[in-house]
Amino acid sequence: MDPKRFHDLDTPERILLGPGPSEMPARVLQAMAMPVIGHLDPAFLQIMDDVQELLRFVFQTKNRLTIPVSGTGSAGMEAALSNLIEPGDRVLIGIIGYFGERMFNMAGRYGATVDRIDAPWGQVLDVDAVKKQLAQHKYKLLAVVHGETSSGAQQPHIKELAAAAHEAGALFVLDTVASLGGVPVEVDKWDVDAAFSGSQKAISASPGLAPLTFGPRAEKALADRKVGVGNWYLSLDEVHKYWGKERTYHHTAPIQLNYAMREALRIVAEEGLETRFARHQQNAEDLWKGVEDLDMEMLVAREHRLPTVTAVKVPPTASHDHVKNHLLADYGIEVGAGLGPLKGQIWRIGLMGHSSRREYVTLVLAAIREILEKAK
Numbered sequence: 001m002d003p004k005r006f007h008d009l010d011t012p013e014r015i016l017l018g019p020g021p022s023e024m025p026a027r028v029l030q031a032m033a034m035p036v037i038g039h040l041d042p043a044f045l046q047i048m049d050d051v052q053e054l055l056r057f058v059f060q061t062k063n064r065l066t067i068p069v070s071g072t073g074s075a076g077m078e079a080a081l082s083n084l085i086e087p088g089d090r091v092l093i094g095i096i097g098y099f100g101e102r103m104f105n106m107a108g109r110y111g112a113t114v115d116r117i118d119a120p121w122g123q124v125l126d127v128d129a130v131k132k133q134l135a136q137h138k139y140k141l142l143a144v145v146h147g148e149t150s151s152g153a154q155q156p157h158i159k160e161l162a163a164a165a166h167e168a169g170a171l172f173v174l175d176t177v178a179s180l181g182g183v184p185v186e187v188d189k190w191d192v193d194a195a196f197s198g199s200q201k202a203i204s205a206s207p208g209l210a211p212l213t214f215g216p217r218a219e220k221a222l223a224d225r226k227v228g229v230g231n232w233y234l235s236l237d238e239v240h241k242y243w244g245k246e247r248t249y250h251h252t253a254p255i256q257l258n259y260a261m262r263e264a265l266r267i268v269a270e271e272g273l274e275t276r277f278a279r280h281q282q283n284a285e286d287l288w289k290g291v292e293d294l295d296m297e298m299l300v301a302r303e304h305r306l307p308t309v310t311a312v313k314v315p316p317t318a319s320h321d322h323v324k325n326h327l328l329a330d331y332g333i334e335v336g337a338g339l340g341p342l343k344g345q346i347w348r349i350g351l352m353g354h355s356s357r358r359e360y361v362t363l364v365l366a367a368i369r370e371i372l373e374k375a376k
């Protein structure tokens with residue numbers, strides 16, 4: 001092997017306005033450059049405590065079991081579902097896009113009968129329809145996506161959905177991967193039993209950790225399990241021996257990712273949740289107005305739009321790939337493509353965490369305008 005074949009790492013400069021990852025503040029990058037220490041070093045145990053406390057703050061919960069799962073957002077999803085589902089259970093998944101489909105797929109791997117309730121991509125679930133479905137069978141849980149990154153829709157009425165699940169004797173699980181840190185997620189107030197997220201979106205830490213919180217009902221369901229969790233790595237009774245009081249080895253925590261998470265959450269706390277949500281909302285509204293000024297439309301009705309990810313319909317006169325490719329090549333701007341049934345039909349513009357900036361809104365709109373004009 002000739003090591004000269006591999007040149008020095010020289011990553012391109014990008015402006016990250018896709019559906020994740022978002023940009024990381026310099027302070028977070030600096031935190032990642034701190035020396036690695038052992039995963040049971042007393043100094044790291046303190047960092048773990050800090051991360052858990054900061055996660056409770058951002059999830060707005062007092063839940064004891066609140067940790068960053070080692071793995072991306074999908075690991076958080078897998079942890080929530082695999083720990084709560086037992087073989088023979090029946091579960092209901094609300095599907096408004098790609099990530100609801102992913103939960104549906106995942107839940108079926110743990111021996112449950114999985115039912116689905118759908119809304120077309122770009123729309124949201126109707127609470128009454130969910131209630132009706134919950135009355136059809138004895139469900140172990142209802143899981144829904146709060147911010148559906150694939151369509152840019154935000155599921156409203158989370159409190160009502162949680163209450164409907166509880167009335168039917170089911171747990172309520174919420175995917176907050178695209179919402180946590182960017183829009184209000186009030187785990188305790190909404191009475192959400194289990195929620196998970198990702199580090200790389202509105203929190204603006206490095207990809208690789210999945211914030212997760214389990215409330216008292218979810219903890220009880222875990223304790224009452226008749227059979228062990230169907231995977232070892234994410235089995236929370238084991239994982240929590242490391243994150244909880246015992247502090248025994250489970251796996252080697254990704255040290256630098258936890259430094260990044262701690263610093264990113266410290267920045268969230270310094271900004272304040274309300275100020276941060278208002279910034280995301282304002283920048284999104286400015287983007288929406290700019291898109292309309294360019295005579296383009298958004299996929300999602302205004303009242304259901306997710307401030308962190310906006311789906312812009314590709315106008316009939318424009319080419320999806322041309323605009324997306326030129327944004328990257330000529331302006332260094334990354335935006336997302338449409339997934340599944342929306343492939344080629346939308347661009348997804350993310351304004352998340354450190355990437356949710358007024359100057360970026362102005363820049364991306366001007367860049368799209370220039371590209372469209374040149375293509376005429």
Ligand SMILES: Cc1ncc(COP(=O)(O)O)c(C=O)c1O
Pocket residue numbers: 019020072073074075077099145147148149150175176177178198
């Ligand atoms: C809503 C939602 N859920 C789950 C995931 C999966 O997260 P990850 O790609 O970090 O595994 C994503 C990622 O985009 C997402 O947007």
